[in-house]
Amino acid sequence: MVLGMARAATTTDAFNAVAEPRRREIIALLADRERPVGELVDALGIAQPQVSKHLRVLREVGAVAVRVEGRQRLYRLNGEALKPIHDWVKTYEQLWTERFELLDDVLDDLKKEEGDGSAD
């Protein structure tokens, strides 16, 4: 309803990070469990340099974290960094929740009217 044209500046990075479909796929894969790059490459079916590029963007906004184990680099999801996106959608949801609660009241009155038949 009230269109806030600008998003809060502090959340922009996370929004940009998930704007790319491949990066959303990576997030979905990492939501299950920690994975080495090789697994992501196999699952996504794109070349490793591209996967690494996406992982770098996600790492820069804190959406994923990496640790080295032996010769492997293991990536995992950091849900906290994605919270702004969740919160942002929530406010839109709140507006509609508020509207629909009022609509419930309207429907209650309409049902009563119908129950009264042609009383008025």
Added chain:
Amino acid sequence: MAVPTSGTAVVSTPTDEQILITREFDAPRALVFRAYTEPDLVRRWWPGRRGEMQVCDIDLRPGGRWRYAMVAEGGFDVAFHGEYREIVPGEKVVFTEIYEMPDGTLSEATLNTATFTESDGRTTLELLTQTSSKDVRDVILGSGMEGGVQEGLDILEELAIELG
């Protein structure tokens, strides 16, 4: 207050360019359709608890125009308008929606479809917004933000008065 509360509106994004809002109501779809399309009824819910509706024009026929306007708390005007494209009474309304920005410019039009489905006397309302791009979609999704921030500020102000 209504006794049967069916919970929150569920907002999802089926594609990069779409927003889908879903909610179930404890009423037959003929009534939900009325509440969604009759001006006197729309006035009671569309502004939420954020202000009062000044304009609620509905010309419910293909090619007919609609315009909603309200003054939100805090004094700023909020207005939308559009055109009805398809109407199936009790079942479906397809319409365009344009946001009238405070500086006088108009947003891109979105194509919205409201679908009413009844089962066991309960009605599921689905509101699908089709935008032209992900950017437009994201701006709309952010639209509750301003109100939400304002509510937060109001609470802070109340606290400040209490503490002062």
